[in-house]
Amino acid sequence: MTAYPAAPLHPGIDGAPSGDGLLRIASIGPLALEAGGELPDVQLAFETWGRLDEDGSNAVLVQHALTGSSHVARGASEEEGWWDSLVGPGRTVDTDRYFVVSVNMVGGCYGSTGPASLAPDGQPWGSRFPFVTIRDSVRAEALLADRLGIDRWHSVLGGSMGGARALEWALMFPQRVARCAVIACTAASSAEQIAFAQAQLQALRLDPAYRGGDYYGGPHPDAGLGIARRIAHVTYRSEKELDARFGRAEQDGEQTLGAVLPADRGRYQVESYLDHQAEKLVDRFDANSYVILTEALMSHDAARGRGSLDGALGTATAEFFIAAVDSDRLYVPEQSRRLAAGLPGDVPVHLISSPVGHDAFLTQIHQLDGKLRAAFYPGAQPAVGFPPAAT
Amino acid sequence: MTAYPAAPLHPGIDGAPSGDGLLRIASIGPLALEAGGELPDVQLAFETWGRLDEDGSNAVLVQHALTGSSHVARGASEEEGWWDSLVGPGRTVDTDRYFVVSVNMVGGCYGSTGPASLAPDGQPWGSRFPFVTIRDSVRAEALLADRLGIDRWHSVLGGSMGGARALEWALMFPQRVARCAVIACTAASSAEQIAFAQAQLQALRLDPAYRGGDYYGGPHPDAGLGIARRIAHVTYRSEKELDARFGRAEQDGEQTLGAVLPADRGRYQVESYLDHQAEKLVDRFDANSYVILTEALMSHDAARGRGSLDGALGTATAEFFIAAVDSDRLYVPEQSRRLAAGLPGDVPVHLISSPVGHDAFLTQIHQLDGKLRAAFYPGAQPAVGFPPAAT
Numbered sequence: 076m077t078a079y080p081a082a083p084l085h086p087g088i089d090g091a092p093s094g095d096g097l098l099r100i101a102s103i104g105p106l107a108l109e110a111g112g113e114l115p116d117v118q119l120a121f122e123t124w125g126r127l128d129e130d131g132s133n134a135v136l137v138q139h140a141l142t143g144s145s146h147v148a149r150g151a152s153e154e155e156g157w158w159d160s161l162v163g164p165g166r167t168v169d170t171d172r173y174f175v176v177s178v179n180m181v182g183g184c185y186g187s188t189g190p191a192s193l194a195p196d197g198q199p200w201g202s203r204f205p206f207v208t209i210r211d212s213v214r215a216e217a218l219l220a221d222r223l224g225i226d227r228w229h230s231v232l233g234g235s236m237g238g239a240r241a242l243e244w245a246l247m248f249p250q251r252v253a254r255c256a257v258i259a260c261t262a263a264s265s266a267e268q269i270a271f272a273q274a275q276l277q278a279l280r281l282d283p284a285y286r287g288g289d290y291y292g293g294p295h296p297d298a299g300l301g302i303a304r305r306i307a308h309v310t311y312r313s314e315k316e317l318d319a320r321f322g323r324a325e326q327d328g329e330q331t332l333g334a335v336l337p338a339d340r341g342r343y344q345v346e347s348y349l350d351h352q353a354e355k356l357v358d359r360f361d362a363n364s365y366v367i368l369t370e371a372l373m374s375h376d377a378a379r380g381r382g383s384l385d386g387a388l389g390t391a392t393a394e395f396f397i398a399a400v401d402s403d404r405l406y407v408p409e410q411s412r413r414l415a416a417g418l419p420g421d422v423p424v425h426l427i428s429s430p431v432g433h434d435a436f437l438t439q440i441h442q443l444d445g446k447l448r449a450a451f452y453p454g455a456q457p458a459v460g461f462p463p464a465a466t
Numbered sequence: 467m468t469a470y471p472a473a474p475l476h477p478g479i480d481g482a483p484s485g486d487g488l489l490r491i492a493s494i495g496p497l498a499l500e501a502g503g504e505l506p507d508v509q510l511a512f513e514t515w516g517r518l519d520e521d522g523s524n525a526v527l528v529q530h531a532l533t534g535s536s537h538v539a540r541g542a543s544e545e546e547g548w549w550d551s552l553v554g555p556g557r558t559v560d561t562d563r564y565f566v567v568s569v570n571m572v573g574g575c576y577g578s579t580g581p582a583s584l585a586p587d588g589q590p591w592g593s594r595f596p597f598v599t600i601r602d603s604v605r606a607e608a609l610l611a612d613r614l615g616i617d618r619w620h621s622v623l624g625g626s627m628g629g630a631r632a633l634e635w636a637l638m639f640p641q642r643v644a645r646c647a648v649i650a651c652t653a654a655s656s657a658e659q660i661a662f663a664q665a666q667l668q669a670l671r672l673d674p675a676y677r678g679g680d681y682y683g684g685p686h687p688d689a690g691l692g693i694a695r696r697i698a699h700v701t702y703r704s705e706k707e708l709d710a711r712f713g714r715a716e717q718d719g720e721q722t723l724g725a726v727l728p729a730d731r732g733r734y735q736v737e738s739y740l741d742h743q744a745e746k747l748v749d750r751f752d753a754n755s756y757v758i759l760t761e762a763l764m765s766h767d768a769a770r771g772r773g774s775l776d777g778a779l780g781t782a783t784a785e786f787f788i789a790a791v792d793s794d795r796l797y798v799p800e801q802s803r804r805l806a807a808g809l810p811g812d813v814p815v816h817l818i819s820s821p822v823g824h825d826a827f828l829t830q831i832h833q834l835d836g837k838l839r840a841a842f843y844p845g846a847q848p849a850v851g852f853p854p855a856a857t
Contacts, residue, residue: 112726206728266708266736317657335503337597337761345657370728
């Protein structure tokens with residue numbers, strides 16, 4: 076992993092269209108953390124699309140998921156965005172009309188200060204990187220919004236862990252969020268989400284290469300991170316989908332009963348598929364960031380320090396848009412209904428219909444186009460075609 | 467782990483009631499294996515309850531699950547059995563009327579030949595223990611049945627992986643199985659079951675103490691086995707149950723946001739619960755056996771080498787009893803319906819109703835009492851009370 080050096084706010088921050096979808100870095104200074112630590116000098120890496128209005132009323136914040144990044148949409152970059160079908164010129168979140176911002180989470184590995192960044196002693200943070208909660212991330216994002224001149228977001232949108240940050244924005248800074256979309260996410264991480272996360276982090280930490288998090292000078296814990304990803308990926312999909320796609324088929328050219336020792340046998344297709352998912356993540360993601368962000372997600376709880384969950388949600392003043400995936404077994408629709416029920420007023424829960432499971436919040440987001448337009452973005456034109464989303 | 471020495475067939479094999487529920491060991495000789503290996507001198511550890519009729523018509527085989535054992539019921543032993551509520555004097559499977567047999571799987575760690583047993587060179591098998599499939603286990607059990615003088619089982623019953631062996635008995639030896647009960651099991655391990663098994667085995671094998679399976683002289687891979695169990699245990703329960711029991715509660719005296727470094731924080735209750743499940747398994751189970759039996763379960767496929775699944779199931783001649791747990795997300799009821807649909811005749815799928823998930827095949831087996839009595843054990847008295855089942 077690269078350690079990201081401090082960098083000044085990009086001069087093109089006025090939203091020059093030529094910079095759409097290109098990474099910029101801003102210093103927001105020290106950040107005191109909810110669990111007691113402090114980061115002395117935080118950099119946030121972010122991208123923008125479109126131009127901020129004179130009155131600052133057209134800013135939209137789009138929040139990424141656990142291993143996602145700020146690259147929501149293409150813009151001037153050729154690289155596919157993860158919500159290209161939703162965000163872009165002429166899309167529902169129309170970058171010809173809105174100034175869209177997306178920020179890489181503190182603790183991640185896409186340019187914002189994280190475990191691979193250099194601590195004040197000039198060495199990577201590694202095992203010393205502190206516990207950062209969802210609320211810490213949101214406070215950091217609020218400091219960036221100040222720098223960008225955004226007093227109040229037209230809307231904050233997020234899916235999965237991005238939904239958790241969107242919700243916390245609405246609860247921590249009610250004056251600064253006019254509209255809030257929480258997609259395939261819950262008001263608080265559930266026992267099952269915590270349980271699967273525990274197994275993932277334990278597998279990652281068991282990798283001898285992990286060395287408690289201080290591995291930057293040597294081999295990285297690819298095996299451990301890969302296992303964590305395999306577990307997570309299964310929970311992101313559905314039993315039905317895995318069965319329909321793979322069943323018990325053997326990987327081409329491999330025999331599952333082909334060896335006297337089971338360790339030497341060939342693989343099932345579903346194993347090969349998960350191997351591929353693991354390899355892809357290991358190539359693009361830092362293990363320490365996976366730990367830090369997963370811990371942040373486990374800590375997600377809208378009720379913490381606010382009395383009851385209903386008490387917490389009841390204080391929200393934003394207009395809400397809540398959606399779930401009907402086949403999601405990790406962020407089950409019932410949790411979205413619980414969230415909606417706690418919010419003021421009568422908040423419907425929209426459903427993405429897909430056999431895929433949780434990941435449909437990426438691949439099938441276009442199903443919400445019409446409802447999001449009607450709720451938050453009236454006057455937007457229906458999107459024509461959409462590229463496949465990258466996970 | 468103890469390496470189990472060869473031992474002669476127990477002299478009390480005629481079914482003396484004084485021996486009910488006590489472990490006996492029989493030598494069945496060499497066993498050629500489906501994936502190409504061979505075990506030269508196989509011992510099977512088993513238990514019996516009741517007495518075999520003169521005509522040998524009252525023998526019932528009860529098959530244990532992945533980490534289960536032959537200790538189905540108490541008998542002369544004080545130790546709780548895992549189906550005490552179903553099997554015993556006056557129970558549905560009435561040991562005053564039936565001769566009940568249960569056999570520990572080859573590859574396991576409860577007395578049958580397994581990876582901790584001594585190979586011919588006097589050293590534990592360890593990494594050299596061969597791939598053993600469900601069918602290999604069944605062939606071994608058939609050799610034991612020969613020794614016990616049982617030509618044909620009155621009935622073969624099993625839950626989860628025990629159901630896989632029950633089904634294979636009916637398909638491999640149709641002449642020897644009059645009735646077959648397959649509970650919370652499928653005709654073939656599914657893509658999702660394989661996927662979660664892969665993650666478990668990879669975590670276990672990642673433990674540096676595992677040493678490829680040759681750890682008997684040193685520390686055992688408790689951490690790796692514990693992670694495997696955590697993953698498995700979550701799949702054995704349900705999201706609803708975990709949420710209702712634990713929610714986001716903190717473990718007593720621990721603070722989940724209590725430390726600057728996430729690695730030092732306190733645990734959620736659900737984490738403590740899974741830690742406890744892991745510790746319990748590590749105390750009673752051998753990691754190599756977990757690998758060997760999980761690989762056997764992944765290999766489960768009634769269709770293998772028999773053309774189609776329907777072709778394979780269509781040859782069965784036993785009377786079948788199929789049941790599933792309505793909230794089971796690992797062995798989903800749909801799979802039981804698929805199995806039933808392939809069997810000759812009109813085979814209903816009975817449902818255990820429970821919010822618990824897969825494990826209800828143990829804890830709620832009494833729900834099937836009436837239907838099992840009606841189908842297989844007419845004249846048995848309804849059971850009065852039942853102890854809680856051990857997992």
